[in-house]
Amino acid sequence: MDDDGIETDAWAADEGAAADSPIPASSAWRPGDHPGHRQFLNVGDLPLEADPVGTLPGVTLAYETWGELNAARDNAVYIAHALTGDSHVWGPAEPGHHTGGWWNAMVGAGRPIDPTRHFVVSANVVGGCQGSTGPASPHPVDGLPWGSRFPYVTMRDMVAAEIALADHLGIDRWRLITGPSMGGMRAIEWAVTVPDRVGAIAPVGSAAATTADQIAWSTSQLAAVFADPNFRGGDYYDAADGEGPHVGLGIARMIAHTTYRSEGELAERFGRSYQGAGDPLGRGGLFSVQSYLQHHGRKLARRFDANTYIRLVQAIQSHDVGRGRGGVETALARYTGPALVVAVDSDRLYPLKNSQLLDAGLSGSNGVKVVHSPVGHDGFLVESGQLNAFIAEFEAGL
């Protein structure tokens, strides 16, 4: 549940000709598309935690790596992406990757996560739409997209697939697992599920368990996608360009994006200004903040898949590291390694309190590190200087 950040700063300028072309029913990456830097691992059949289907057959993970695993195999860093992110953590937009790396500010020579020193790995999650098996992928029986047949997956299912990837790459133990928002959830699940394989975690703007408030915000988002007649219960992949569930997905994104920013930032940035010459008092005009949200709605529809959005939001709703483990405190106690818990002070979706609870439960955490930002949840991307300093210091001490 976060934004890509890099997209948020040029909202008015970057809708050129592309904004007029119809959006494909799904903007999922498909086999046959340019792979970009993706590699693919066949994980085999993945047992599922919760869905009655029981097993997701023939799972593929799309992943990217940067740098080399050293001889001691102790320099591997896993970066876990958030809701609408993917494996393309670092690098430019290029064939196969419509957008540049979502954490370019964090990765690179001289940056906290440095491919000249680290073996950096990131995979698109199970259920995703950027190369890993998800609802837009072909069903093994009929070759048609999974669509409505794609099962409910949880954070633990995603991590189970990531564990298979680590096995494949010969990584017995990560030096560090980090990620923002939903990525932080997987870092926590990794630490609690296989503590011996986790050297350190750094969850950013995340939580040990999704709260009622977070579930509430996502409830209307799911409803907006379900209600789009072009969603067709999830079986929309044969729709013509422009006839997918883009309106519903866009509304979901508008709700989400509002939760990702702060009241103060929106006031400062937009106030009550109008977009262009159109007066919103009367018919036709928009307030700037309305135009901004509509832009972000359209933009997500142009690069994402609605079914993936649903399944990942449901996975976020499911997130509770304490489920079946005697509660959050007992679960977190399984992991005693170093932990860096980072929060943005103005985050109203994953408030500071969430991180304080996480910090309290992680014996290897030495207090929440607070990014000061007016921006809200997206502050972890906007205030890269502060965040990088926290991660760099923590990483250097490992």
Add this chain to the structure above:
Amino acid sequence: MDDDGIETDAWAADEGAAADSPIPASSAWRPGDHPGHRQFLNVGDLPLEADPVGTLPGVTLAYETWGELNAARDNAVYIAHALTGDSHVWGPAEPGHHTGGWWNAMVGAGRPIDPTRHFVVSANVVGGCQGSTGPASPHPVDGLPWGSRFPYVTMRDMVAAEIALADHLGIDRWRLITGPSMGGMRAIEWAVTVPDRVGAIAPVGSAAATTADQIAWSTSQLAAVFADPNFRGGDYYDAADGEGPHVGLGIARMIAHTTYRSEGELAERFGRSYQGAGDPLGRGGLFSVQSYLQHHGRKLARRFDANTYIRLVQAIQSHDVGRGRGGVETALARYTGPALVVAVDSDRLYPLKNSQLLDAGLSGSNGVKVVHSPVGHDGFLVESGQLNAFIAEFEAGL
């Protein structure tokens, strides 16, 4: 933008047989329905502030009164309802009024607003759906519902109609105008528009101008209604029962309702509990907070009109007491009478800061009175003891 409060406490119990019956396309009150305690005033043609149409012809206001105007005509109190409220401030549910008075806790013998002492008046706003001229009303030319033809209205248009009502009732000057949320906006507009006719105001959980954040939250709400195929651009009044834009209106309400409550209350009240026996991990089950929001969505659709929702939300977006008056400060300076500004400390939709700005601009206000509540915006209804004490003390000093 508020909830009726009285509905919020029994969400799980009060969906009986009625929940299974199909919802009419519009639940607007229509001529021919039981009037309940409504009286009707023909206001004539109403010049509009903003809409290009220019004038709304043949406007009717539905209003209710309690108590008697005294000989000095100095005991009249106007209660301005919020987004989904109406003239039925006080009294039971009864023919013509599906729900009990939305401010029963505030009005009554011995209460701060007391029909044995006051002449209490409340009207449904222009654009409303409970007896005043709104989108479901017959168009004067063809007798069909206004629907998509209904113009954009502003707070000032609503107040202009209320001024006509005051003229009709022989009220030169209100002893007090009070109301929550959108009602508070009209209290402020009254004070600035015709300060000589306003003895005192008491806006509760309100603001001098709607902020970017408030506009943002309402943007996705409007989009959800617009996107409902049963909305048909606003011309859905001939739809069969169950085929109106209820899903879109329900989604709008779910978003809104989340803004009306607080993170802490939702955590305390629902946490991650499941609704009934259904496990949300997998297909079919719901988290309790999801069920709660869905309930509130359905419930609003059963008692409200989607076009009215849109027009009133747009009116809220338009709210800026300083528009065309040299800004908020200059506008507020027009009114120097007594003002009681009340805020709920946990209100995340109309945060305390909104009320502080209002207080700072109103020379007759002596600091914001803060209702302490875990509930959020709806706290003004839930914490009636605290609010009543503020209003009673203020009223006694007038």
